[in-house]
Amino acid sequence: MDPNLFEIKANLVDGHLDIPIDAKYTSKYSLLIRFLITNNFRDGKEFSNLILRRNGNSYDLGRCRFVSEPNINGYAGRIICVNDVYDLENLLVNDKYVKLQNACLNLPLLLPLKNKISGKFKSYVSNLTYDLCLYKDFFDNLDAEIVEEPVSIRKALQKTLINTVGRQFMEFLDTNLEELEEIVKDFSKEEHEDHGFYFRKQLWNTIKYAPFMARTNLKPRGYAGDSEMMSMIYANGYWGKSTFAKLLHKHPLVQPGAQAVRNRRKIITEKLCDLKEKHCRFNSKKLKILSVACGPACEIQDILLTASDCESFHFVLLDQDQSALYEAAKMIDSLQKKLDFKITADFVNESVRTMLAPSDSKQNMGQFDFIYSMGLFDYLLPTVASRVLEKLYEQLKPGRKMVIGNFHVSNPSKNYMEYWLDWVLYYRTEEDFVSLLRNVPSNEIDVAIDESGVQMFLQVTKNGTADFVE
Numbered sequence: 001m002d003p004n005l006f007e008i009k010a011n012l013v014d015g016h017l018d019i020p021i022d023a024k025y026t027s028k029y030s031l032l033i034r035f036l037i038t039n040n041f042r043d044g045k046e047f048s049n050l051i052l053r054r055n056g057n058s059y060d061l062g063r064c065r066f067v068s069e070p071n072i073n074g075y076a077g078r079i080i081c082v083n084d085v086y087d088l089e090n091l092l093v094n095d096k097y098v099k100l101q102n103a104c105l106n107l108p109l110l111l112p113l114k115n116k117i118s119g120k121f122k123s124y125v126s127n128l129t130y131d132l133c134l135y136k137d138f139f140d141n142l143d144a145e146i147v148e149e150p151v152s153i154r155k156a157l158q159k160t161l162i163n164t165v166g167r168q169f170m171e172f173l174d175t176n177l178e179e180l181e182e183i184v185k186d187f188s189k190e191e192h193e194d195h196g197f198y199f200r201k202q203l204w205n206t207i208k209y210a211p212f213m214a215r216t217n218l219k220p221r222g223y224a225g226d227s228e229m230m231s232m233i234y235a236n237g238y239w240g241k242s243t244f245a246k247l248l249h250k251h252p253l254v255q256p257g258a259q260a261v262r263n264r265r266k267i268i269t270e271k272l273c274d275l276k277e278k279h280c281r282f283n284s285k286k287l288k289i290l291s292v293a294c295g296p297a298c299e300i301q302d303i304l305l306t307a308s309d310c311e312s313f314h315f316v317l318l319d320q321d322q323s324a325l326y327e328a329a330k331m332i333d334s335l336q337k338k339l340d341f342k343i344t345a346d347f348v349n350e351s352v353r354t355m356l357a358p359s360d361s362k363q364n365m366g367q368f369d370f371i372y373s374m375g376l377f378d379y380l381l382p383t384v385a386s387r388v389l390e391k392l393y394e395q396l397k398p399g400r401k402m403v404i405g406n407f408h409v410s411n412p413s414k415n416y417m418e419y420w421l422d423w424v425l426y427y428r429t430e431e432d433f434v435s436l437l438r439n440v441p442s443n444e445i446d447v448a449i450d451e452s453g454v455q456m457f458l459q460v461t462k463n464g465t466a467d468f469v470e
Helices: 088-094 100-116 119-146 151-163 165-184 189-207 211-218 227-235 243-253 256-280 299-303 307-312 322-339 352-356 361-365 382-394 414-419 430-435
Strands: 008-014 017-027 030-035 049-054 057-060 064-072 075-081 287-292 313-319 344-349 368-373 396-407 444-449 455-461
Touching: 008 030, 017 075, 017 088, 049 088, 100 189, 119 151, 119 165, 119 189, 119 243, 151 165, 151 243, 165 189, 165 243, 165 414, 189 211, 189 414, 211 227, 211 243, 227 243, 227 256, 227 322, 243 256, 256 287, 256 299, 256 307, 256 368, 256 396, 256 414, 256 455, 287 382, 299 322, 307 313, 307 322, 313 322, 322 344, 352 382, 382 396, 430 444, 430 455
Parallel strands: 287 313, 287 368, 313 344, 368 396
Antiparallel strands: 008 017, 008 049, 017 030, 030 075, 049 057, 064 075, 396 455, 444 455
């Protein structure tokens, strides 16, 4: 949070009185206040208006209430809005009036949606909800039976449950996925969206128990596929507070879509290690590598295994999510300590929008020996994807390669991801992918598909001669 948010001048209005105060941002929906004149205002005192002034702007927030707290650093307590609950962070940072009650405005549009849902689908969801409740009760009862055991014994017993009756539950989920596929196979895009929304609302009380499913639905960073979700996919473990939660968390992680994510990390690692071997035959200059939408950049742990590896690479990690870059930086710092060798890495907090805007970012970052992006293009419309590819192509050195990932349209996990996880991607065929390069002069273009049949990689070599032959 911007420290300047702690410097807010304000006034409280009480009848004809205009009461000056200092306010301090303390939470999304409340402010700490310090009265600048003597006051005897009781806890719960209401004022007719709260006026905030910051950076030349004035905000009238209407009726508010004083909540007395122990006096700390001169602050008498908090002030909260009464008639309208404003998101103060959005107001002070983005200059936007956003009310907590605004979500209610959508209800008249959402309530009738159930009338658009097919009877067969409603029956399917109803039966699934009932069955999942029974399974949850069953596993919760098993957990209760072993709760008094020592931790080591409890973990061993839970593992046995997961490997026995847990497998039956996983098979049950697989069977229900097949039924879902059959029901929705002829749906239009709009019907998928409506039925998916209905599905998640009906099953939310089950979905929320699985850490992975909860995160994909809630999107705490505002988008699907954030670095924490990627870490969960890579870990591919049983996470959760109960046996039921662990199993439900694990199930999407063994689907083809999740395996494709793990595969692409391995593929990029192999390509970079191979590039290093060929490069080292000719010179000792570091290979400059750009990772676009890098996320936590976990693959670097697979690439840099020795001090010699560290000596061979200069990574530039680009992502719009500052938290993801922080995680990548922590990982690299830990890796440096483990290998006792300095890793050359730059961190660029930039989005696709700023990449495409007129700027000198290309000159600042220079040109690269290898550019890769594993998941970004799954979210880009064709016009944007094409422009980003052109931009990246410009930043390649002559004779060098970029490798760009995208999920194939035949992804068998598509409906699982959309209905259960609220994770919608932009899928492409091989032809779609290649067509994005219509304005790129390279004549060395091909598409490779991983063993899952889900992950495509567009491989483009820039025209010209490299300083070593691959």
